[in-house]
Amino acid sequence: MKADETFTKRAMVIGGGIAGISASIDIGNGGYEVVLVEKLPSIGGRMLQLSETFPTLDCAQCTLTPKTVETGQHPRIKLLTYSEVDSVEGKAGDFTVRIRKKAAYVDWEKCTGCGLCQQKCPSKNPSEFDRGMGLGKAIYTLSPQAVPNKPVINPDQCRYFLEKKCRVCEKVCPVGAIDYEQQDRFVEERVGAIIVAVGFDLIAKDRFGEYGHGQIQDVIDGLSFERLNSASGPTTGEIRRPSDGKIPREVVFIQCSGSRDPERYMPYCSRVCCMYTAKHARLYKHKVHDGQVYIFYMDIRSTGKGYEEFIQQGMEEEGILYLRGRVSRIFQDGEKVAIWGVDTLTGKKVEIFADLVVLATAIVPQRETKELAKKLGIVADEYGFLTEAERKLRPVETNQEGIYIAGCAQGPKDIADAVAHANAAASKVQALFARH
Amino acid sequence: MDYLYFPGCTLYTKAKNFDQTARNCSLLLGFELKELPNWTCCGATFPLATDNLMALLPPARILANAREQGTTLTTLCAICFNVIKRTNRLIQQDGEKRDKINNFIEKNYQGDLRVLHYLEILKKEIGFSQLREKVKKPLAGLRTAAYYGCMLLRPFEEMEFDDMERPTLFEEFLEGLGTKAIDFPFKIECCGSFQSVGSPDVATECAYKILGSAIKSGAEIVVSTCPMCTFNIDHKQSDIQKKYLDFKTIPVLYFTQLLGIAMGLDYRSLGFEQNAVDPVPLLKEKGLL
Numbered sequence: 001m002k003a004d005e006t007f008t009k010r011a012m013v014i015g016g017g018i019a020g021i022s023a024s025i026d027i028g029n030g031g032y033e034v035v036l037v038e039k040l041p042s043i044g045g046r047m048l049q050l051s052e053t054f055p056t057l058d059c060a061q062c063t064l065t066p067k068t069v070e071t072g073q074h075p076r077i078k079l080l081t082y083s084e085v086d087s088v089e090g091k092a093g094d095f096t097v098r099i100r101k102k103a104a105y106v107d108w109e110k111c112t113g114c115g116l117c118q119q120k121c122p123s124k125n126p127s128e129f130d131r132g133m134g135l136g137k138a139i140y141t142l143s144p145q146a147v148p149n150k151p152v153i154n155p156d157q158c159r160y161f162l163e164k165k166c167r168v169c170e171k172v173c174p175v176g177a178i179d180y181e182q183q184d185r186f187v188e189e190r191v192g193a194i195i196v197a198v199g200f201d202l203i204a205k206d207r208f209g210e211y212g213h214g215q216i217q218d219v220i221d222g223l224s225f226e227r228l229n230s231a232s233g234p235t236t237g238e239i240r241r242p243s244d245g246k247i248p249r250e251v252v253f254i255q256c257s258g259s260r261d262p263e264r265y266m267p268y269c270s271r272v273c274c275m276y277t278a279k280h281a282r283l284y285k286h287k288v289h290d291g292q293v294y295i296f297y298m299d300i301r302s303t304g305k306g307y308e309e310f311i312q313q314g315m316e317e318e319g320i321l322y323l324r325g326r327v328s329r330i331f332q333d334g335e336k337v338a339i340w341g342v343d344t345l346t347g348k349k350v351e352i353f354a355d356l357v358v359l360a361t362a363i364v365p366q367r368e369t370k371e372l373a374k375k376l377g378i379v380a381d382e383y384g385f386l387t388e389a390e391r392k393l394r395p396v397e398t399n400q401e402g403i404y405i406a407g408c409a410q411g412p413k414d415i416a417d418a419v420a421h422a423n424a425a426a427s428k429v430q431a432l433f434a435r436h
Numbered sequence: 437m438d439y440l441y442f443p444g445c446t447l448y449t450k451a452k453n454f455d456q457t458a459r460n461c462s463l464l465l466g467f468e469l470k471e472l473p474n475w476t477c478c479g480a481t482f483p484l485a486t487d488n489l490m491a492l493l494p495p496a497r498i499l500a501n502a503r504e505q506g507t508t509l510t511t512l513c514a515i516c517f518n519v520i521k522r523t524n525r526l527i528q529q530d531g532e533k534r535d536k537i538n539n540f541i542e543k544n545y546q547g548d549l550r551v552l553h554y555l556e557i558l559k560k561e562i563g564f565s566q567l568r569e570k571v572k573k574p575l576a577g578l579r580t581a582a583y584y585g586c587m588l589l590r591p592f593e594e595m596e597f598d599d600m601e602r603p604t605l606f607e608e609f610l611e612g613l614g615t616k617a618i619d620f621p622f623k624i625e626c627c628g629s630f631q632s633v634g635s636p637d638v639a640t641e642c643a644y645k646i647l648g649s650a651i652k653s654g655a656e657i658v659v660s661t662c663p664m665c666t667f668n669i670d671h672k673q674s675d676i677q678k679k680y681l682d683f684k685t686i687p688v689l690y691f692t693q694l695l696g697i698a699m700g701l702d703y704r705s706l707g708f709e710q711n712a713v714d715p716v717p718l719l720k721e722k723g724l725l
Binding site: 208209210212213329331332333338 | 599600601602621
């Protein structure tokens with residue numbers, strides 16, 4: 001086959017979570033250049049927020065960090081973090097992507113990542129990465145192992161931007177990297193193929209009026225529990241409830257919060273909640289041995305390899321109490337959180353006064369996914385998940401040649417499936433490049 | 437502006453105090469409740485069987501007659517409101533049933549009335565902030581519990597009254613009168629409804645939980661929008677006391693009675709003699725009468 005000189009054999013991956021990272025490493029190892037675009041200051045995505053992962057219970061950061069480091073050091077991967085796709089033109093083999101590099105107010109060329117600015121920054125605010133539970137600084141990196149290990153300033157929290165005083169970070173920076181005047185910049189990249197791996201979000205818990213509209217402090221979502229259980233989290237891994245920092249003795253988990261509820265929320269199954277709830281319950285029991293766990297469920301969907309065994313072990317060996325039924329109402333009752341539910345197997349109403357409630361809230365697409373789909377000329381479904389070319393036989397291709405999808409941007413997936421999906425997308429890109 | 441008004445049976449008998457205070461307050465607020473002529477019982481329950489057209493005829497006839505008189509119909513009783521509003525929506529949306537009903541009652545009603553609860557008129561037409569200005573005697577220092585019951589709120593896509601899980605409209609009204617409206621978890625729980633006939637113990641337990649929750653949350657008075665609820669949570673308090681020895685009574689008022697006090701009506705015209713738990717001592721103690 002004759003090489004097509006005009007076909008750009010260089011790929012772009014949008015989204016630096018585990019799917020985007022996996023796809024980038026694959027394509028890079030295949031010998032092609034990759035531009036990895038991530039909207040946050042560093043890569044790692046949702047997996048970086050997790051404590052341990054099912055069904056092996058190994059530490060998420062321990063398995064992920066080698067991947068993020070490999071991505072950061074890969075000779076054929078160019079990282080564009082704190083960046084978003086502005087516009088896309090062209091076709092397979094000849095895409096021009098305009099990218100907005102958001103102002104970090106730190107000159108990353110000069111910055112050595114020493115972290116002094118973050119230590120000295122006097123502005124403490126609820127940290128978004130820790131789901132609002134811990135305090136973060138106005139100049140921050142997402143984690144101590146951030147790739148790249150370069151901080152950004154949040155102008156909505158920074159005292160200099162708000163009150164025109166402070167400038168502590170500027171004073172302490174040994175290399176003069178702080179630049180309050182920095183503006184957003186635009187760069188253009190020419191690529192031949194694009195993989196969209198922009199991941200997911202969780203439905204906001206304040207949408208659940210019956211569960212207190214997000215107003216009850218000790219009603220949290222699954223990602224918040226991950227942060228509570230994480231050694232790098234706000235409680236350094238001790239399970240302490242947000243309201244008063246006490247160790248909860250009774251914890252209630254509610255599966256399908258917002259999933260499989262066509263009348264009011266999302267009609268689809270979010271696929272990971274059965275497993276991560278079982279994982280949360282077991283991890284809690286490993287830390288609070290005399291604690292009691294109740295899990296409200298509709299049915300248990302544990303279809304992956306080793307998954308059902310994982311659930312059974314929790315039920316049989318760790319005394320986790322599964323109640324088949326829904327919860328109709330949650331409210332604050334003194335220091336406790338009252339839960340009204342039903343156990344449909346005994347036909348009895350259940351009332352529990354718990355210390356902590358964890359909602360396994362539905363997976364939803366990122367808010368920007370629909371807009372991005374429009375820019376790329378690909379299709380998003382009614383919820384905003386990206387649509388594959390054919391449901392069964394072409395799961396990573398789209399209606400546009402040269403544009404592929406990977407991970408939860410296409411629909412809810414666990415880590416194993418997201419990685420497999422990303423590997424498939426990467427192999428499609430390499431096959432496309434090899435053809436030309 | 438005047439509003440066509442459907443009182444309903446209970447407001448002519450057990451809940452005269454609800455009816456009278458609403459009429460008197462509206463005059464002070466600058467509008468009149470014009471009673472619908474020749475009204476009948478609303479049917480008292482919205483039929484859930486899809487083929488039960490007979491049960492839709494009374495509310496449909498009320499609606500059709502009202503449409504001949506005006507464009508907006510208001511009610512006070514939460515059950516009447518529920519039945520009439522849902523029937524109106526059904527006539528509006530289901531062409532086949534609309535034709536059958538119209539054939540039967542010999543009318544041509546298209547479902548184009550606006551059905552508003554009195555509280556909605558106060559909010560949408562007058563505005564709670566306006567209300568605050570018109571109040572002559574703000575009820576400062578009174579801690580009230582807004583008890584919604586179920587009928588105003590559910591089913592939410594038909595009633596469109598407020599968030600069915602966490603409504604706030606009633607509290608906004610009570611704050612408009614100057615009271616401190618406390619929040620309590622049982623504010624939208626069922627009062628027991630007609631269980632008070634067949635299984636009175638069930639209804640007594642419901643009422644005990646509702647009132648106990650309001651008292652625990654600091655309420656001095658419970659405010660109701662529904663004669664059925666009022667029967668269970670006010671008139672049944674003597675039964676609650678027999679069953680639960682720790683229970684202390686708490687006055688239950690219709691929201692229009694409270695509005696009447698705030699509008700400066702003579703308290704002897706507020707019909708307190710129909711309230712089972714006498715609110716007068718508390719209101720006097722608070723300096724509101």
